[in-house]
Amino acid sequence: MLNDDACLKCSLCIAACPIVRVDSAFSGPKALGPEWWRSAVADDLQETDPSVDDCTFCQLCEEACPAQVPVAHLIAQHKDRHRHHRSKVARLRDFALAHPHWIGRLPIGPDKVPRIFAKAVRLSGNADYPPKSPLSFSPRPSVPDIGLFVDCFNRDYGGETVQAAVWILHQLGYRVQLVPEEAHCCGAAAYASGRLKDAKDIASSTYDALKRTPVSTLLTLNATCDGTIRDEWPRYLGLNSPAAVIMPWTDWIVSHAPQQFWQRLSEKDRKVLVHTTCRGKVAQGEGSMEQLVALTSAMPVPLGIACCGAAGSYAFKAEHEDAAQALGKSAKAALDELDLVPEPESMLVDSGTCALHLHQYTDVPALHPALWLYKKLNPG
Amino acid sequence: MRREWVVVGKGPSGLLSASLLLSAGYDVTIVAHGQGSFPLWSGTLDFYSVDQQLRPVAHPGDHRDLLSRYLSYDQWLSGWDTWRQILASIGVETQVDAMGANLLSPTVTGVLYPRYVVPGWQYACPVPEPVTVVSWHGIVDLDLESWAARYQLSSGLEAEIRYRPAPPSWSPRWTALHWAGFFDTEVGMAWLEHDLDEAAVGTNAQYPLLLPQVIGIRGTEKILNRLSLALGRTVKEIPLVAPALGGIRIQERWQRFLVRQGVRLLTGEVILVNNDGVKLADGRMLAGRTVLATGGVLGGGLRVNWDHTVVNTATGEAVLWSGNPEDLPVLSIGGDSSSYDVVGRSSGNWNGDVHGGAGQTLASVLKWWYSLQQEVSLAK
Known part of the structure; x- marks a missing residue:
């Protein structure tokens, strides 16, 4: 890429990195990305740094860079190079977790995996795993207005969220098509663990599937998939944009739902926590979920942390237990610092794994804004 | 408008x-x-x-x-x-001289420099005074000998210095952010308190005790206050090069x-x-x-x-x-x-x-x- 070698060594990326603050053995984005790239790729040295695996691939380092160095994507290359030095078990486990849409097809949910097996394949013993909650319907209008991207997590563990998102779009008069029609993944999970070829293959297959049911507007329910499909597919994976407009479901609702829709809700005097995921911050920024909450007359309260520590399947890996836990505890500390009275009843977050992780550490039920709105509009 | x-x-x-x-x-x-x-x-x-x-x-x-x-x-x-x-309003207290004149605060290299507004965590004084500076091996951006020499040159007063061994979890990859993250943890805070107890022995208790600007990110004021109370003297920070914790x-x-x-x-x-x-x-x-x-x-x-x-x-x-x-x-x-x-x-x-x-x-x-x-x- 054009800016691979543009690092000025300013260290702004280190300042943005959530792992540097909780993991004393982590070398940090500048050393693992641009500095490694200069020595390893440009000078053709084969050395790798084992701590590269502790990167969550949140991409906040890359967002921070004033010279537009693809810091996180250089780190992904580093992970890819380092993969071969890791144990067979870890590689096998990572291969499986890089294909979350396959795991979803297994008859039991990850929460039901026997502990002894989980331990054997180096899965974390202290992470909460998602229970099965698959999607059980699929609207197929002849001419859809909107395609709703059903990501690997929501297809198998967030059926309720997809249903809620569709229901609300129907209420607003849109014809919705769920895409792709069968289980696929945007490739983010593989990319994050440094499996670049897998990421490309998985993304290409999803791209082909999306082309079979073309839509001009594609709404996403997960911030990571949103950024991956819109920004990373064309920039790093050589794929065209699969739709003219790709944006988070929340942004669409905030900008398209009429005033009458919001008047059906009166959440006055309620405080609702909001966490924009790290990848959401990178892809679009903060503030849409807050706007959505404010439109219901409730008071949005941003949690105020960078990354919760879930990072897709990062927290599910045994070697990341300490970092994931430290970040989870920081989320709890941030909540305690807010000192909210009365205690908030929900936390809105546009990622299923982050929701699980945040619930585990803060005890506040965390859910997608679509499901929260649906529940408000359909009490009991 | x-x-x-x-x-x-x-x-x-x-x-x-x-x-x-x-x-x-x-x-x-x-x-x-x-x-x-x-x-x-x-x-x-x-x-x-x-x-x-x-x-x-x-x-x-x-x-x-x-x-x-x-x-x-x-x-x-x-x-x-x-x-x-x-x-x-964002939670950063500042110091400014009561007469509306500049305060003196040392630069990264130890020169006392006039500043108008200085954050509460950073050392500043209306007239030069002798100081004690404690740092740790491994904070490479702060060379205490030359810092003290420049301080003496610009203020005409003494700067006592104490070098201490780095904490057990230190690695050569540590940046200011790693140090700050460490001091934000309970373990890091306990280590710091204990270490300064030893470091202060034999120094002049009338002098303010200055530390490199790595004393936490979220908890800085709390940590500095706790140290000031424990040691019975002013404990403040002196700035380092980027990534700068103050900013x-x-x-x-x-x-x-x-x-x-x-x-x-x-x-x-x-x-x-x-x-x-x-x-x-x-x-x-x-x-x-x-x-x-x-x-x-x-x-x-x-x-x-x-x-x-x-x-x-x-x-x-x-x-x-x-x-x-x-x-x-x-x-x-x-x-x-x-x-x-x-x-x-x-x-x-x-x-x-x-x-x-x-x-x-x-x-x-x-x-x-x-x-x-x-x-x-x-x-x-």
Whole structure:
């Protein structure tokens, strides 16, 4: 890429990195990305740094860079190079977790995996795993207005969220098509663990599937998939944009739902926590979920942390237990610092794994804004 | 007057502009592509604090002829107060000498330098005094011997120094952020308290005890207060080179504050500015009057001159739009010159390193703010 070698060594990326603050053995984005790239790729040295695996691939380092160095994507290359030095078990486990849409097809949910097996394949013993909650319907209008991207997590563990998102779009008069029609993944999970070829293959297959049911507007329910499909597919994976407009479901609702829709809700005097995921911050920024909450007359309260520590399947890996836990505890500390009275009843977050992780550490039920709105509009 | 504003840039002038607009009840959206210069700055403000011969100027008002290029004397005085109030509202207390004169605070290399506003965590004094400095092996950016020599040279007073071994979890990869993250944990805090107990033995208890600026990110004030109580003497920090914790703390607290107040903090590359607002590279349009706070201290941004011309700081070329949409993304300015406003440390060809300190940030934002208020009152 054009800016691979543009690092000025300013260290702004280190300042943005959530792992540097909780993991004393982590070398940090500048050393693992641009500095490694200069020595390893440009000078053709084969050395790798084992701590590269502790990167969550949140991409906040890359967002921070004033010279537009693809810091996180250089780190992904580093992970890819380092993969071969890791144990067979870890590689096998990572291969499986890089294909979350396959795991979803297994008859039991990850929460039901026997502990002894989980331990054997180096899965974390202290992470909460998602229970099965698959999607059980699929609207197929002849001419859809909107395609709703059903990501690997929501297809198998967030059926309720997809249903809620569709229901609300129907209420607003849109014809919705769920895409792709069968289980696929945007490739983010593989990319994050440094499996670049897998990421490309998985993304290409999803791209082909999306082309079979073309839509001009594609709404996403997960911030990571949103950024991956819109920004990373064309920039790093050589794929065209699969739709003219790709944006988070929340942004669409905030900008398209009429005033009458919001008047059906009166959440006055309620405080609702909001966490924009790290990848959401990178892809679009903060503030849409807050706007959505404010439109219901409730008071949005941003949690105020960078990354919760879930990072897709990062927290599910045994070697990341300490970092994931430290970040989870920081989320709890941030909540305690807010000192909210009365205690908030929900936390809105546009990622299923982050929701699980945040619930585990803060005890506040965390859910997608679509499901929260649906529940408000359909009490009991 | 329009109610919506778009602030481009999230460095000190961007957040300051946003805070001022917010305080007057405007709807504010910040959009930025890259970090902003907070992590390159310890958080102190000065302006023309040395004269042509580099001698300290006791009072910021002594340069009335130069100051008046920007603001009237009265505007200056209230401007400093505005700055301090804004910092207090985001949870950063500041020190300023009671007589309105400069305080003295050491630089990264140990030179006592006049500063006007200094964050509470950083050491500053109205008249020079002898000090004790404790640092640890492994903080490579602080060479205590040369620091002490320069301190003695500039103040005529002693700087006792103590080098201590690094903590057990230290590794050569540690940056200031690793240290700060460590001290934010219970384990790190306990280690620090114990270590300083030993380090202080044999030092002069009348002297303030100074530490490198790595004492936590979120918990800094709490830690310093606890150490001051335990040791029975003032414990403060001295600044280090980037990544600078002072600026990082201010940035994080300020961003959290703004997002909690309903400001949207978006990530995106602005490719067009006109009378309607701005257009981002991903297609999003943001409506509102625009203020460009893109000083580009690192050379990664745009320098905007007082005459409203925009220069690419990396190439020195004027930024103009060819009119061909294929040429995007390049920032292009449409509409008339009233379609955007300009603030920032590098505005007006200002070089803060040569002409004076970060006070230019404050000066340029206040100049804009006062003229905006005049415009509002004229419109009435």
